Amino acid sequence: MKRLHVHISVPDLNKAILFYNQMFGEVPTKQKTDYAKWQLEDPAVNFAISTRSEKIGLDHLGLQVSDEEELKTLNNRLSNADIETGKVESTTCCYAESIKSWSFDPAGIPWEGFMTMKDAEIYGTDSADMPGQQNACCSGTAPQLSAGSSCC
Numbered sequence: 001m002k003r004l005h006v007h008i009s010v011p012d013l014n015k016a017i018l019f020y021n022q023m024f025g026e027v028p029t030k031q032k033t034d035y036a037k038w039q040l041e042d043p044a045v046n047f048a049i050s051t052r053s054e055k056i057g058l059d060h061l062g063l064q065v066s067d068e069e070e071l072k073t074l075n076n077r078l079s080n081a082d083i084e085t086g087k088v089e090s091t092t093c094c095y096a097e098s099i100k101s102w103s104f105d106p107a108g109i110p111w112e113g114f115m116t117m118k119d120a121e122i123y124g125t126d127s128a129d130m131p132g133q134q135n136a137c138c139s140g141t142a143p144q145l146s147a148g149s150s151c152c
Contacts, residue, residue, distance in 0.1 A: 002070065002081035003039075005046040005062035007094075007113070009053035016049050032095060035123065049095060052123070062100075062112035070098065074113045078103055085113075 086102040100114030
């Protein structure tokens, strides 16, 4: 099953959580001091907010898949259309261990294809792990495709 992923950077996490709790009619499925995520079934979306970026607003979009075969199919579809994709890599980011790759739409918006394997206690292994510190991949700047990338 594919699920749309939306990550938004917010200036005040608590106010944003209150707003989105009302918007979705649900509380976050994961909440930390700098991050919250709603794993919704209707609509099928992985909606995340964090205070990790210097830029407020849309940080990136993605497609969350159920298994590695779906991720491979997604990456092959993009590659066959001559759309550059990053190397599929295992990573820890957004309090989760996952495998993912990155691509960019024609407007330069980062998209990640990913499969989450399990929760993690830290925000990430290749980014700032302390609340209030900027995250290397979700900071509103394009991840480096050649080096692979990791994020939510």
